[in-house]
Amino acid sequence: MAGAYDDERLARAAVRALVAEAELTPRAGAVRDDLTAVRWAAQALQPGFAAMAAAARRNAEPTRELREELGFIGRSTERSMLRATGGVNTHRGSIWSLGLLLASAALQPGAPIAELTATAKRLATLRDRSAPRLPSPGSTVSARYGAAGARGEARAGFPHARRALAALRAGTGRPDVLLSLMSTLQDTGILYAAGPHGLRAVQAGARDILDAGGTTTPDGAAALASLDADLRRGELRPRGSAALLACGIFLDDVASTWPPKQGPAARGRAARDRAVTA
Template sequence: MEEKNRAHHWAEEAAKLAEESILTEAVLTPKPGLVDAKDSGSHKDMDIFTFLRSAVSLREGFKEMFLSGYHGGADLKELLKSLRPKGMDIEARMFEATKDINTHKGIIFSMGLLLAALGNHMSRSDYQKNQLPTFTEKDTEEVFQIIRSMTKGIIQSDFKNLNEKTLLTHGERLYKEYGFTGIRGEAEKGYPVLREKVLPVLREGGYKEQSYDSRLLDMLMILMSEVEDSNIVSRGGMESLQYVRRSADRFMKDGGMRNPTALEKLHEMNQDFVKRNLSPGGSADLLSLAVFLGKMENIL
């Protein structure tokens, strides 16, 4: 009974941290093309209040994701199967909260995987306290490895027989047209942009003299310069993806948020992206994961 209660404490804490991470990304300002506390970016059907309602609707489902991982055992492929209906339930709650506006479908997938992997990792831990532990780099890498094992073959499985289908989903169409694997591809590879780019920069500690929001905005720009963002491709094609990547890369090469004119540059980038109808939503989702893991490792 004590172990069961401890698992529920961990699940509560993990779901609360996931909610905090998503809310942190939502209110971070200014974010080019994205909904933030100042404007709606390239989105005409939602604003920051839509995002807040959406974010707080996810917590109970995220708790269930953690517990699914904790009780899921060693068969990680079966664990992934068990998560799909739970993910659909969370989506339904999101759509109810937002009146059918898709605010967080991408992060439900990625944060759900992360929480289930965290639960699975904690089920094998001899940690005895009710609060979640502070993660080491090794702990984080083990969670990424669980995600890789869970999602191995997901691209081949989810995108098979596309030529036989007449009605394609958003992700299927991009895969068929561009070979674009999107967030599934990121998951199957264990989120390399987080492992190899974002988290190492945060661990270096060179950002500690910067304000919290400046650190996060630089992390967002690193993500935008690297991620195969299906949100951008669906709005403007591959040329737009390359444009966003170049814009973010140039921002970082100019000093990122350390540049005295950084905020002005971000406002100009926002106006430009709105004009082009571009929104790097995939990068925003990955920023939420980075915040979650940064807080787990106590580097944010």
């Protein structure tokens, strides 16, 4: 049975995913002088992630009550992170996305990834009556351009995170997985800062690198350097794609380290095996 130990394991897995994403290299659009702050911000989220897992385990079902508790914990966790980092807010979208996936993993230990993302989707569609109604950059561009944003991604069952997971399992390097996400995601942060034309330029730049063979080839590395310069010039960071890569890394971690959920037949065979060996 899942317990506090598993809550902490899930929280640590979420933090590991965020740190792995932050340390990823080579990449385009990274701010190289704030890596320490990004790592510190990820570590500051661990108690909140553990609280989310505990809340899910306590509620035992993906109810609106759980959704609202997760929202409350997420907002409190974000404030704690801001205090710990002196106002550096690098993981806001990740708190939402990873929080839903982590809660789903706590609800269904060992469940297949498709079940976890379906449960996260169900939670994301439930209304949080206590959520602030103030517009955010993401909600603003979602309304203006019809972009899905982090909420739309969750309500669709995390298609980009599942795609990242499939690529990771197929052996694709993480820098190229990130570029694959950048090539198709309607990143609301980039939309807000640079509009549709800027987003299309970023997507095209990511595709150019992949078409050149990826980041490990000379042509791909040259294309990466060009995209990196463009992003730095425009002060653009693909945070949405980065957050979904972290989700893919988290799902890969969970799938690799949690034993698969056993059905009744498998549990019956295991019980018989124990009786035979006793």
